[in-house]
Amino acid sequence: MTFFYMMALFAVGLVLIIKGGDWFVDAAVWLAGVLGVPQFLIGATVVSVATTLPELTASAIAAFEGKVDMAVGNAVGSVTVNVSLILGVAVLGAPFLIRRSQLWGQGALLAAGCLVALLCSLRGSLSALGCVLLLLLFLGYVAFNIYTAKKERSAERPAARPGDRRRQIAGFLLGAAGIVVGAKLLVYSGSGIARMAGVPEAFIAVTIISFGTSLPEFTIAVTAAVKKHTGLSAGNIVGAGVIDITLILPLCAVFSGRALPISPQGLLLDMPVSLVAVLVCCVPALLTQRFRRWQGACMVGVYVLYVAALLWLFV
Template identity: 45%
Template sequence: MPMDGFFLLEIRRKEDEKMELAMIIFLFIVGIVFIVKGGDYFVDAASWIAEVSGIPKLIIGATIVSLATTLPEMLVSVMAAAKGSVDMAIGNAVGSVTANIGLIMAISLVCMPGIIKRSDYLIKSVLMLAAAALIVFSGFKGETGMAVSAALLVIFILFLWENIASAKRSMKAEEGGEEKKQISGKKEVITNLIKFAVGAVGIVWGADLLVDNGS
């Protein structure tokens, strides 16, 4: 019967949609796993490379680690913008900052409260508020442009400069300097180089999967 055939086609169509949705969710989760594990490998390897080159840990934390941990979010936003998903790019950037402050930092302080020096965070906080003000301004306008992008980039450069300057001040306050980390053997070198490469590839693939299956 024609009607029976119609119902069969409708059932098959719904089953195909469910399978497609399940595959999208699966690939989305795979993308998250790639980004998380790739980020871990990349940060570990980048930190090791910096340590064996004699760069102090404070400088490593202020520059390499902070940039490497931001790399996954940056790639997701860049790929999303390149593929026309501007809303996803901006939402990812704003959402990651909000999660870092409102969730990660809050949980960390609840688990281990401590006293901080006002001078260590005053300039960073001002720069963060300036960046937030620019985002709010763009939200009121309903658009972003080169001027806002350039201003945000300047804020980032100032933030990075302040991180390095703060690390140098802390190093001067400490007694003595840090010794260069000794390499235990070729195996350690190969392992960290592989982790660096695998981490970078994992972040890129993960970001691509997130954008393709999340938009």
């Protein structure tokens, strides 16, 4: 297989995963509206789950095929990409206020997930206890969102999105198929590019693939910033990070059928940096109840330093 053929497959995989995610989100939000789910709960759960489907499918397929470094690197790397690069760019473009009550729960769960994943991997693999603790944090995330939705629910029910029922169902199914097929192509071409270029798969996973599968979050962040709905962007990105760490990592262990080995790169750099990125994202915002441009610059700086360290130490 030639390098250009692999790059073409990679590009096709990205297009499928992005367009599939777009169709899936539209259909999922329409379905939630039909069922009368509160709008807050739609944003906090359906949108976050839908935008993390690329990470979930890419990591699950990689784990099932034995490419554990790629599976773990994509899940952990997506957290770093989301909370440092993507949200950082959004904050640089449009600083915004955020209520402490909106951020503290998800921010605390995300930081706890990163810390648990790191501590439970110190012996070189993510232990069964670590997987259980992460899944408990995920259940806590779901419970927190339900509690908050009930607490802040308005008297009005969200209206169902207009459109033909068959078109929405087709979009739901085609979107899911596009995500799965795109993730398969992404994993296959990513590992092929890594082998041809002599680059470790773990590096490809935490940079190119993790950014590629985070493009739905990037799209939402940019759109939300343009439409002045930046709080939605922050909630989706932090929520997606919680899912990446607390759900996708344990599922990778299930799909691999064994304890999840963590590479030296993952243990010494990827996981610690993801925790630092979360703290840089959440702590100043919790203290001041706003995201400022200097904080956005710091968040982007964390990602730039992270990639530089990867190139210096592991490539």
